[in-house]
Amino acid sequence: MAHDEQLVARVLAQARALVRDEIATLVDRRRETGYGPLYDLVADYPLREGKGLRPAICLSAALAAGGRVDQALASATALELLHNGFLVHDDIEDASTFRRGRATLFADRGVPVAINVGDATNILSVGKLLENVSGLGVRKALLVLREFERMARESVEGQAIELDWIARGTFDLGDHDYVRMVYKKTCWYTVIAPLRIGTICGAPPGTGRPTDDELLGLVALGFHAGVAFQITDDVLNLVADEGAYGKETAGDLWEGKRTVMLLHFLRAAGPDDRRRALALLALPRADKAGDEVAWLAGAMDAAGSVDHGRVLAQRYSRRALDLESRVLHPSRADESADYRHFLREMLHYVIDRTL
Amino acid sequence: MAHDEQLVARVLAQARALVRDEIATLVDRRRETGYGPLYDLVADYPLREGKGLRPAICLSAALAAGGRVDQALASATALELLHNGFLVHDDIEDASTFRRGRATLFADRGVPVAINVGDATNILSVGKLLENVSGLGVRKALLVLREFERMARESVEGQAIELDWIARGTFDLGDHDYVRMVYKKTCWYTVIAPLRIGTICGAPPGTGRPTDDELLGLVALGFHAGVAFQITDDVLNLVADEGAYGKETAGDLWEGKRTVMLLHFLRAAGPDDRRRALALLALPRADKAGDEVAWLAGAMDAAGSVDHGRVLAQRYSRRALDLESRVLHPSRADESADYRHFLREMLHYVIDRTL
Numbered sequence: 001m002a003h004d005e006q007l008v009a010r011v012l013a014q015a016r017a018l019v020r021d022e023i024a025t026l027v028d029r030r031r032e033t034g035y036g037p038l039y040d041l042v043a044d045y046p047l048r049e050g051k052g053l054r055p056a057i058c059l060s061a062a063l064a065a066g067g068r069v070d071q072a073l074a075s076a077t078a079l080e081l082l083h084n085g086f087l088v089h090d091d092i093e094d095a096s097t098f099r100r101g102r103a104t105l106f107a108d109r110g111v112p113v114a115i116n117v118g119d120a121t122n123i124l125s126v127g128k129l130l131e132n133v134s135g136l137g138v139r140k141a142l143l144v145l146r147e148f149e150r151m152a153r154e155s156v157e158g159q160a161i162e163l164d165w166i167a168r169g170t171f172d173l174g175d176h177d178y179v180r181m182v183y184k185k186t187c188w189y190t191v192i193a194p195l196r197i198g199t200i201c202g203a204p205p206g207t208g209r210p211t212d213d214e215l216l217g218l219v220a221l222g223f224h225a226g227v228a229f230q231i232t233d234d235v236l237n238l239v240a241d242e243g244a245y246g247k248e249t250a251g252d253l254w255e256g257k258r259t260v261m262l263l264h265f266l267r268a269a270g271p272d273d274r275r276r277a278l279a280l281l282a283l284p285r286a287d288k289a290g291d292e293v294a295w296l297a298g299a300m301d302a303a304g305s306v307d308h309g310r311v312l313a314q315r316y317s318r319r320a321l322d323l324e325s326r327v328l329h330p331s332r333a334d335e336s337a338d339y340r341h342f343l344r345e346m347l348h349y350v351i352d353r354t355l
Numbered sequence: 356m357a358h359d360e361q362l363v364a365r366v367l368a369q370a371r372a373l374v375r376d377e378i379a380t381l382v383d384r385r386r387e388t389g390y391g392p393l394y395d396l397v398a399d400y401p402l403r404e405g406k407g408l409r410p411a412i413c414l415s416a417a418l419a420a421g422g423r424v425d426q427a428l429a430s431a432t433a434l435e436l437l438h439n440g441f442l443v444h445d446d447i448e449d450a451s452t453f454r455r456g457r458a459t460l461f462a463d464r465g466v467p468v469a470i471n472v473g474d475a476t477n478i479l480s481v482g483k484l485l486e487n488v489s490g491l492g493v494r495k496a497l498l499v500l501r502e503f504e505r506m507a508r509e510s511v512e513g514q515a516i517e518l519d520w521i522a523r524g525t526f527d528l529g530d531h532d533y534v535r536m537v538y539k540k541t542c543w544y545t546v547i548a549p550l551r552i553g554t555i556c557g558a559p560p561g562t563g564r565p566t567d568d569e570l571l572g573l574v575a576l577g578f579h580a581g582v583a584f585q586i587t588d589d590v591l592n593l594v595a596d597e598g599a600y601g602k603e604t605a606g607d608l609w610e611g612k613r614t615v616m617l618l619h620f621l622r623a624a625g626p627d628d629r630r631r632a633l634a635l636l637a638l639p640r641a642d643k644a645g646d647e648v649a650w651l652a653g654a655m656d657a658a659g660s661v662d663h664g665r666v667l668a669q670r671y672s673r674r675a676l677d678l679e680s681r682v683l684h685p686s687r688a689d690e691s692a693d694y695r696h697f698l699r700e701m702l703h704y705v706i707d708r709t710l
Binding site: 030034035037038089092093094109110111112113115116117118119120122123124126127130133138139141142145146148149152153156157158159160161163164166167184 | 385389390392393444447448449464465466467468470471472473474475477478479481482485488493494496497500501503504507508511512513514515516518519521522539
């Protein structure tokens with residue numbers, strides 16, 4: 001069942017453009033009234049054009065709830081800002097040197113400036129959320145703020161779990177450990193919160209709001225979709241060409257990032273290969289030899305680790321598809337049919353890319 | 356006019372204890388339901404016991420507005436949490452190795468963990484603010500959130516100004532430049548926002564809220580008091596003994612921090628001394644020679660730079676005292692007289708310490 005690639009591309013491009021305009025307007029306003037040079041840097045990552053996945057999911061959910069794009073636009077923008085603020089900090093934490101084809105902010109401007117720009121970006125996202133008060137009323141604005149707080153909290157907890165693995169050199173991990181970390185670090189802010197926030201924003205004006213059961217259903221959907229997205233990202237990182245994907249090839253191996261594929265290999269490999277892999281992973285990025293990284297990538301493929309990742313991504317995306325048909329109730333309105341089908345098509349995309 | 360040292364100490368200790376209990380309870384709750392090891396680190400700085408200045412100002416303002424301590428306690432706690440989150444990031448940005456007599460978090464656990472702990476602390480402060488919804492109602496809760504967003508924004512802008520000075524090696528600055536930076540970086544989150552937030556929380560229940568004029572008057576008061584506090588801190592950093600003050604002696608000179616004293620010296624010194632000072636300041640902390648730092652501290656004293664700081668601190672605190680008597684309207688209730696006099700006595704303390 002091939003996904004509708006054009007629909008996915010169309011929705012992502014639309015959501016990206018809408019949110020980019022919102023961010024540009026907000027940053028311009030801050031530049032005029034505040035300290036301008038800070039906001040030049042705040043605008044850097046968002047205007048490098050990410051995928052726009054989070055805004056697209058948020059807007060889709062608002063339409064599925066029977067609402068309109070404009071009701072969820074401030075929130076979608078805030079999600080994209082927070083995502084970019086996290087990326088600025090993540091790049092320091094992971095010592096990543098490239099982001100969207102260019103030098104990371106900390107590599108370019110130093111750690112102190114990058115920490116502060118990440119903080120400023122997060123604050124800008126809270127400012128954007130406060131615009132919901134006039135657009136949606138105080139109660140919905142507060143509900144969205146609560147979702148944001150929860151989402152950000154889950155993300156830093158997931159990040160803490162991963163940083164602890166790194167600090168302790170822990171590689172003895174099962175799929176379950178990985179999934180728990182990704183649930184917190186990725187699923188909440190990439191899928192669960194965008195779904196829940198979009199649903200809240202799109203609920204009928206006035207006192208309309210989703211029930212607790214509906215919001216819980218979105219946690220399950222967002223969890224399965226988020227794990228599927230993350231594993232697919234990790235698979236593509238391992239097998240894709242530099243040009244096609246915008247990151248260095250096998251960048252995750254250079255960074256020593258725990259992925260289901262790497263963890264599978266370390267469980268499946270014989271003692272010699274395991275020792276060789278762990279010796280490589282223990283080295284800081286700059287000391288890793290390209291030959292050894294290439295060996296590891298090949299050995300993982302040969303050991304069936306990449307297939308293991310593909311199978312898991314498929315399993316999670318099929319479960320998400322099943323949930324999607326039950327917990328989202330696309331509105332019957334013809335307007336914005338693209339948006340209403342977006343999440344389904346994204347999940348089919350994952351299945352197609354990992355077949 | 357000697358200040359009432361015991362009153363100041365009493366209020367600080369009370370505010371500190373109240374807020375410390377709130378933070379301990381909140382952190383325990385998060386530890387139980389979330390990823391525990393993260394919250395052990397989040398609790399580190401707050402439980403090292405800072406001065407408690409921000410909570411004390413916030414609670415005082417609530418009482419001056421005719422309210423009660425419990426109305427402002429969640430906000431005072433959030434202010435203290437945000438302060439500590441900023442400190443964790445600031446310590447990385449300033450490469451500070453000691454904080455409250457112990458190793459800074461990043462020196463102890465590395466930059467990645469410290470960035471994430473700072474983020475987690477900031478998120479915790481937003482969570483605490485959301486408790487205002489049940490305690491104060493949705494409208495006041497949102498007003499306080501707005502103040503928080505403004506305060507955080509001013510702080511990162513002030514930080515950006517200072518980081519740009521550092522990145523460019525800018526030392527050619529007047530008192531005016533310094534005061535503008537401190538207004539944003541320090542005054543907003545140390546005095547202005549605590550005053551405004553306390554006043555909002557303490558306003559009569561229901562629709563009661565301070566007028567825009569009242570809130571503007573608090574900006575002026577907080578600005579003058581904040582500059583006075585910051586310059587006094589900087590004077591004490593320069594002249595105090597290690598034991599008495601909890602930081603290294605002349606730590607600001609080791610860090611190359613722009614203070615009104617240092618900037619005055621660079622304007623007042625002859626070309627040879629100026630060149631010698633700039634050569635020292637251009638060195639990274641680890642390359643600075645203790646003898647040269649001691650020379651600079653002595654030369655600044657001899658050039659009247661320390662006196663210049665003292666005079667400025669006095670001027671700002673006297674202006675703040677004048678404003679205080681006009682913009683704060685201490686309630687007539689006998690309860691908590693200490694709190695009502697706290698800010699006045701703090702300003703007298705500044706005057707006494709810098710005489």
